[in-house]
Amino acid sequence: DTEVTQTPKHLVMGMTNKKSLKCEQHMGHRAMYWYKQKAKKPPELMFVYSYEKLSINESVPSRFSPECPNSSLLNLHLHALQPEDSALYLCASSQDRTGDTQYFGPGTRLTVL
Amino acid sequence: RKEVEQDPGPFNVPEGATVAFNCTYSNSASQSFFWYRQDCRKEPKLLMSVYSSGNEDGRFTAQLNRASQYISLLIRDSKLSDSATYLCVVNTNGQNFVFGPGTRLSVLP
Numbered sequence: 001d002t003e004v005t006q007t008p009k010h011l012v013m014g015m016t017n018k019k020s021l022k023c024e025q026h027m028g029h030r031a032m033y034w035y036k037q038k039a040k041k042p043p044e045l046m047f048v049y050s051y052e053k054l055s056i057n058e059s060v061p062s063r064f065s066p067e068c069p070n071s072s073l074l075n076l077h078l079h080a081l082q083p084e085d086s087a088l089y090l091c092a093s094s095q096d097r098t099g100d101t102q103y104f105g106p107g108t109r110l111t112v113l
Numbered sequence: 114r115k116e117v118e119q120d121p122g123p124f125n126v127p128e129g130a131t132v133a134f135n136c137t138y139s140n141s142a143s144q145s146f147f148w149y150r151q152d153c154r155k156e157p158k159l160l161m162s163v164y165s166s167g168n169e170d171g172r173f174t175a176q177l178n179r180a181s182q183y184i185s186l187l188i189r190d191s192k193l194s195d196s197a198t199y200l201c202v203v204n205t206n207g208q209n210f211v212f213g214p215g216t217r218l219s220v221l222p
Contacts, residue, residue, distance in 0.1 A: 042200055042212035056209065090156055101147065102210055104156040
C-alpha cells in the first residue's frame with residue numbers, strides 16, 4: 001500500500017483564521033515532507049521531517065507551522081495567512097532521506113480570502 | 114542556472130508518436146533521479162526511477178548520463194492517457210528532492 005492521505009481536500013479560510021492541514025501514511029516511512037504548489041509551477045519544498053525531527057525548513061514564513069506528532073502523522077498549522085498563500089499543499093513521504101522514492105498525497109487545495 | 118531544467122514544452126503529438134523529454138541537473142553530487150507525471154489538479158505520481166544503466170517499463174524508457182548530467186524519458190506509441198505534465202526530480206546526498214519545472218505533453222487523437 002503506497003497511500004498517503006491528506007485532509008481536508010479543500011479549505012477556504014480568512015486571513016484571521018487558524019486552521020490545520022493533516023497528512024497520514026502507514027508505510028513505515030521515516031521522512032515526511034510538505035510542499036506548496038502554485039498553478040503551472042512545480043512543487044516547492046517547505047519542510048522536511050526525518051525521524052520525527054524537523055530537518056529542513058526552506059525559509060518558510062512563521063505563519064506556517066509544521067508538527068510531526070508521530071512517525072505516521074504530519075500537520076501543517078496555518079495562521080494569519082495571506083491571499084498569495086492560496087495554493088495546493090502536498091504532503092509526501094519516503095523511506096528515509098537518502099534518495100528513496102517519494103509518494104505524494106492528493107493534496108489540500110487552500111484558498112485564502 | 115536553475116538546479117534542474119527541462120524542455121520548456123508544451124509538446125503536442127499525435128497518438129502513436131514517440132516523444133522524448135530531456136532534463137539537465139547542475140549538481141554533480143546528485144545521486145538519485147526520478148520521473149513523475151502530474152495530471153491537472155492532481156498530485157505527482159511516480160512514473161519511474163532512473164538508474165545508471167538505463168531502465169525500461171513498457172512503453173517508457175529512462176536514461177541517465179552522469180558525465181553530461183542529463184536525464185531523458187522516451188515514450189513510445191503514445192496514448193491519449195499519457196497527456197500530463199512530466200516532472201524530472203533529482204535528489205542530492207539525501208537532501209532535498211528538487212523538481213524541474215515540468216514539461217507538458219498533449220497527445221492528440
